[in-house]
Each structure stands twice: as structure tokens, then as C-alpha cells.
Amino acid sequence: MADHTSPTRGSTTVGSAAPEIDVDLFSEDVLADPYPVYARIRELGPVVRLARHDVLAVGRYAEARTVLMDHTRFVSGRGVGFNDEFNSVRKSSVIASDPPRHDVLRGVLQGRLGPRSLRSAEEVITARAGELVDEMLDRGTFDAMTDLAQVFPVEVVGELIGLPVEGRSELLRWANGAFDAFGPPGERTSAGLRDIAEQFSYIRTVATRERLAPGSMGAAVYEAADAGIIPEEYCLHLLSAYLTAGMDTTVNALGAMVWLLGTHPEQYQELRTMPQQAPAVVNEVLRIEAPAQLFSRVAAEDVTVSGVPIAEGQRVAVVYASANRDERQYPDPDRFDIHRNPAGHLAFGTGLHACAGQALAKLELRAVLEAMLAKVGTVTTGEPVRKINNVLRGLRSVPTTFTPAPAATAAAGGPARGRRADA
Numbered sequence: 001m002a003d004h005t006s007p008t009r010g011s012t013t014v015g016s017a018a019p020e021i022d023v024d025l026f027s028e029d030v031l032a033d034p035y036p037v038y039a040r041i042r043e044l045g046p047v048v049r050l051a052r053h054d055v056l057a058v059g060r061y062a063e064a065r066t067v068l069m070d071h072t073r074f075v076s077g078r079g080v081g082f083n084d085e086f087n088s089v090r091k092s093s094v095i096a097s098d099p100p101r102h103d104v105l106r107g108v109l110q111g112r113l114g115p116r117s118l119r120s121a122e123e124v125i126t127a128r129a130g131e132l133v134d135e136m137l138d139r140g141t142f143d144a145m146t147d148l149a150q151v152f153p154v155e156v157v158g159e160l161i162g163l164p165v166e167g168r169s170e171l172l173r174w175a176n177g178a179f180d181a182f183g184p185p186g187e188r189t190s191a192g193l194r195d196i197a198e199q200f201s202y203i204r205t206v207a208t209r210e211r212l213a214p215g216s217m218g219a220a221v222y223e224a225a226d227a228g229i230i231p232e233e234y235c236l237h238l239l240s241a242y243l244t245a246g247m248d249t250t251v252n253a254l255g256a257m258v259w260l261l262g263t264h265p266e267q268y269q270e271l272r273t274m275p276q277q278a279p280a281v282v283n284e285v286l287r288i289e290a291p292a293q294l295f296s297r298v299a300a301e302d303v304t305v306s307g308v309p310i311a312e313g314q315r316v317a318v319v320y321a322s323a324n325r326d327e328r329q330y331p332d333p334d335r336f337d338i339h340r341n342p343a344g345h346l347a348f349g350t351g352l353h354a355c356a357g358q359a360l361a362k363l364e365l366r367a368v369l370e371a372m373l374a375k376v377g378t379v380t381t382g383e384p385v386r387k388i389n390n391v392l393r394g395l396r397s398v399p400t401t402f403t404p405a406p407a408a409t410a411a412a413g414g415p416a417r418g419r420r421a422d423a
């Protein structure tokens with residue numbers, strides 16, 4: 001692989017003790033395999049200047065956590081992306097706001113995404129995961145991205161939001177674009193901004209309040225506006241938050257999970273003997289292949305992190321995916337290990353802006369994993385095709401083969417593989 005770190009390794013800039021790295025973090029080859037660059041950033045220091053982007057970066061676990069936990073000095077209200085246009089489009093969103101507005105917006109989402117609210121959805125999610133795994137077993141060979149990972153969260157989250165069926169097929173394209181739009185100025189970012197405009201138009205014309213299912217998470221957003229809890233114009237941004245954050249992230253996590261299990265067959269076999277380990281393995285998947293690789297904050301005042309001064313107004317990239325592979329935090333961090341329980345990983349961020357949908361995402365991932373462990377004897381994956389996105393790490397395609405679990409075959413008396421009795 002090309003040396004993305006030359007030639008300014010270890011140099012410093014005026015007014016900053018941060019060592020500098022000359023690398024385009026959003027170039028196609030780095031996005032295809034960012035981990036060697038992250039390792040260089042961690043090696044260089046606790047805070048590193050990304051010269052090409054004029055931002056600082058925290059790539060180590062301790063400093064990433066420090067920045068995320070300090071939401072008064074590292075604010076989100078000046079945007080969490082890497083270009084001004086996006087940061088101004090998104091300025092009414094929950095992710096790019098500070099208290100008190102953040103807490104009001106978050107309160108509307110939190111009410112519907114907390115573990116208690118999800119308890120009623122759990123049964124449906126578990127049943128659908130089982131059906132989907134059965135469908136994949138029926139096919140035998142399928143694409144884990146297009147046939148499974150891209151199907152499940154769109155169905156689950158689409159139903160929870162109460163979306164009409166019309167237009168759902170475009171949701172992932174817009175969500176993927178919305179994550180591209182976080183990037184630095186450039187063609188990929190501009191295309192993403194156009195996708196956000198299309199997503200907004202879908203919300204205004206198709207997923208309107210009249211067409212959102214009564215009692216749904218989407219309807220609750222408008223009820224909050226009716227009750228005077230939020231101004232009406234924030235509804236668009238809250239629905240967009242569900243449509244963007246709630247789908248493509250989980251899609252990529254699901255794809256990574258199948259791919260990691262397919263490429264670690266001995267660990268898959270071991271895991272089948274200890275299915276109670278499933279929640280920990282979900283964490284390990286998220287740790288090693290963080291679907292959202294990085295966002296940013298802006299220093300609201302002069303501040304020092306691990307001895308490095310950061311000036312007021314400076315943008316700081318928080319690289320969750322690098323923190324999750326910090327050797328200071330996780331021994332042998334590049335190794336996928338089902339015995340590790342990395343509950344403190346930063347794939348969902350932490351602190352005030354920690355992912356509002358993490359209970360739902362974990363529920364979806366666990367449901368699919370448990371269904372696999374119960375029904376699928378072997379998982380084989382072929383050569384994946386990687387997706388290039390400014391923020392998301394994921395795959396476009398993973399050829400996959402499931403064979404039925406022997407016990408399930410026997411229990412079902414043959415090829416029915418333990419599926420529901422009417423299948």
C-alpha cells in the first residue's frame with residue numbers, strides 16, 4: 001500500500017504542538033483501507049494535525065473519549081462534518097446541536113428509542129430476523145449486502161418510523177449520500193448534498209405527517225411539534241435523523257458481521273456452542289469495523305488535550321474507528337476475537353451525543369446473529385466489494401453461502417431446517 005504518511009511525519013506547525021500528517025483521509029485508497037493511516041495517526045501522538053484538511057484529529061481511545069465527554073468545550077453546534085455547506089444545512093439537527101436545543105430534540109427521539117420502548121418491537125424484530133435467515137438458507141447462496149443487510153434495517157426502521165411503502169427503495173441511497181455529505185469539499189461530498197436535498201423532498205412530499213402511521217416514531221415527531229415541545233421546522237430534521245442515522249449504519253454493521261463470521265469459520269463454529277456470547281460479539285463487530293468512522297467537534301475555547309494546545313475555533317476529527325483499534329486500549333486490536341467483550345467501544349460515540357439508536361441497532365444485530373447461530377451450520381463468504389463513503393465503512397456486496405445447522409436439519413426432519421411449521 002502507498003505510504004500516505006510521507007513526507008511531513010513528526011513535524012509541527014506554528015502555534016500547535018500537534019505533529020502533522022500529510023494524508024488525504026478522504027481519498028479513495030485511504031477510504032478503502034484506512035487502518036494503516038489510523039495506526040500512523042495514533043503513533044504520531046494523542047492529537048495530530050491533518051494538514052490537507054486543516055483539522056486536528058484524535059485517533060487514540062483515551063483522547064477520543066476525552067473530547068466526546070467534554071461537550072461544553074468541544075461543541076457540535078458548529079457542525080460535525082468537514083465542510084461549511086453541510087454544517088449549515090444540518091444546523092437544526094440533533095447531532096449538530098448543543099444544549100439546550102440538543103436536549104429538547106434528543107428528548108423527542110429518546111422517548112421512542114430507549115430500551116423500554118423497544119421491548120414491544122423486539123418480538124417483531126426477532127421474528128423477522130428468523131424469517132430472513134430462513135430465506136437465505138433457502139437460497140443457499142446469496143449476497144449478504146443486497147439480500148440481507150440492506151433489507152432488514154430498512155424494513156425494521158421503516159416500520160417503526162411508520163413510513164409509507166412508496167419511495168422506500170431510495171432510502172438507502174439518500175442515507176449513504178447523507179453520510180458522504182459530511183466530507184471535505186469535493187465531488188463525493190457535493191453528490192451527497194444533492195442526496196440530502198432529495199431526502200428532504202421525500203419527507204416533505206411522501207413521508208408527510210398525514211401518511212406516517214399513527215402511533216409510529218415518525219408521528220411522534222409531529223405530535224411533539226403540536227404539543228409545542230419543538231418548533232415545526234425541526235420535524236424535517238428529526239425525520240431525516242431517523243432516515244439517515246437509523247438505516248445505513250446498521251446495514252453496514254450487519255454486512256460486516258456476516259463477512260467477519262464468514263472469514264473466521266473456526267470462530268463461527270465455536271460461537272455456535274456459546275450463543276449467549278452473541279451480544280458481546282455484536283460489540284466486537286462494531287469495534288473492529290465501526291460503521292461510522294469519524295465525526296468532528298469544534299473547540300469552543302482554548303483547551304489542552306494530553307498536553308497539546310487546541311485553539312478556540314479549531315475543528316477536531318474524532319476518529320471512532322481508530323480509537324476502537326487503539327493498541328493502548330485493546331490488545332492485538334486488528335484481530336477479530338469473539339472472546340473479547342469490548343463494551344466500551346466508541347462505534348456509537350459516547351457522552352451527550354452517544355448514538356440515540358444504539359439499543360435498536362444492537363437489537364437488530366443480535367436478532368440476526370442469534371437466528372444464524374440457531375439455524376446456520378456454516379457461513380462461507382467470497383470476495384467482497386467495498387463501498388467508498390466519506391464517513392461510512394461498509395461493503396457493497398459479499399457473496400455468501402449458508403448451510404443449515406445439522407441439529408436444525410434433524411429437528412425439522414429434513415430440508416425444512418427447523419423453520420416455522422408452515423414454511
Ligand code: HEM
Nearest residue numbers: 094095245246249250253291347348349353355356357361
Ligand atoms: C450500528 C448502527 C449505528 C451506528 C454505528 C451508529 C453510530 C452513531 C454515532 C457514532 C453517533 C455519535 C455522533 C457524534 O458523536 O456526534 C450516533 C448518533 C446518533 N445516532 Fe446512531 N448509529 C447507529 C444506529 C442508529 C439507529 C438505528 C438510529 C435511530 C433509529 C440512530 C440514531 C442516531 C441519532 C439520532 C444520533 C444523534 C444523537 C445526538 O446527537 O444526541 N443511530 N450514531
